[in-house]
Amino acid sequence: MNMMDLIKAYKPFNEQEKKDKEMILKCIDTFKDILTRENEIAHITSSAFVINKNKDKVLMVHHNIYNTWSFTGGHADGEDDLLAVAIKEVKEETGVKHIRPITLDIFSLEVLPVLGHTKKGKYVSAHLHLSICFLMEAxxxxxxxxxxxxxxxxKWIPINQVIESTNEPHMKKVYRKLIDKIKK
Incomplete structure (x- = not known):
């Protein structure tokens, strides 16, 4: 299934996902370069919420730019197989070798604000990440x-400590939602 079909087929979990799905679809319709960072306003990213077999820990990275614990993920960089992008990012960012998607479907989607920052010596203006998230087990x-x-x-963070591990208020809401979805 291609990216557009995957997103269109996604059933929102709550009002935030309903509104963010609408915005993501609008951005896809508006911008031809939505899969690349060439679009400096908004672009697709692919994330993974990685849990262990017992579903009591989450694999997280301490992100240099945001200076906080975060789920893994990265830019699509032209690739429309977003599940493959998410798996690649988990392996690159954490070193894990044994990882599998729990489902091939999208687990969550969000429109995430990115503040202006310096990366590799260059300033990157504030923009939006249109985050497509998959649930995985490692x-x-x-x-x-x-x-x-x-x-x-x-590191692996106990699932009941994930929300307090981030210092980004908007991500606390995202992680709370992801954990609630796992519990259902």
């Missing part, structure tokens, strides 16, 4: 490796 015994150009740490 082996918590795999060796974890820090990707130093993006993260300063990587």
């Amino acid at each position: 082996n918590e015994n795999d060796e974890l490796i820090v990707k130093k150009d993006e993260n300063s740490d990587v």
Whole structure:
């Protein structure tokens, strides 16, 4: 299923997802370069909420730019297989080798604000990440490796400590929603 069909087929979990799905679809219709960072206003990113087999821990990275614990993810960079992008990002950012999607469907979607920041010596203006998130399971015994150009740490965080692990108020809401969805 292509990206557009996958997003259109997604059933929103709550009002936030309903409104964000509408905005993501509008951006896809408006911008031809939505899959690349060439679109400096908004672009597609693919994220993964990675849990262990017991569903009591979440694999998170300490993000250098945001200076907080975060789920894994990255830019689509022209790729429309967003599940493949999410898996690639988990492996690159954490070092885990044994990872599998719990479902091939989108688990969550959000429009996330990105504040202006400096990356690799260049200023990046504030913009939006149109985040497509997948639920995955990884082996918590795999060796974890820090990707130093993006993260300063990587670890399994108990699921009941994930919300307090971030200092971004908008992400506390996202993680609370993701955890609620897992519990259902």
